[in-house]
């Protein structure tokens with residue numbers, strides 16, 4: 001992780017690792033922010049995925065999503081033929097989702113605070129696993145009760161291009177390459193902005209293998 005800590009010294013970007021990039025009012029990238037404490041984060045991720053394996057959920061329209069998903073925390077995001085919702089139990093096992101690992105909760109709260117959202121206490125963490133070729137189309141996160149709470153996502157493994165737009169689907173989007181350890185936070189005026197992930201390119205990450213994993217923290221209930 002040594003070389004990776006030193007990002008490109010582009011104009012206007014503080015090259016001191018980790019560094020921040022403001023991408024819209026209310027939206028910020030905290031570059032390499034999750035590298036410190038990564039071992040604990042990955043161990044917790046493995047434990048969650050063992051207890052609640054990744055699966056491809058079905059959209060309300062009946063199509064299987066290409067991205068593998070699981071959850072931890074009091075509430076998990078689920079999709080099926082009835083729609084999208086947050087549920088306390090894993091529909092595959094009937095058991096509660098694995099508890100939010102302390103390392104996850106700490107990182108989410110600390111990243112939110114660094115982005116200007118103090119007091120963020122996530123009760124839901126959606127974990128996405130993107131094999132090369134898979135993507136997440138442009139969408140809004142709007143199933144959460146309190147829209148004053150931000151969204152925090154942590155990128156792990158293969159890089160991916162994150163699209164960040166505006167409040168309307170047709171708004172112009174900006175592209176941001178997210179790499180292992182990057183954290184994105186959006187809230188306030190950007191809370192309902194459309195966003196998505198372009199198809200992940202082929203690759204083999206030294207730690208996570210041929211996939212990108214994202215942890216998306218929300219206060220859902």
Ligand code: SIN
Nearest residue numbers: 128153195197214216
């Ligand atoms: C999401 O928007 O739900 C996830 C974004 C990501 O994978 O970075």
Ligand code: FE2
Nearest residue numbers: 139140141195
């Ligand atoms: Fe989202």
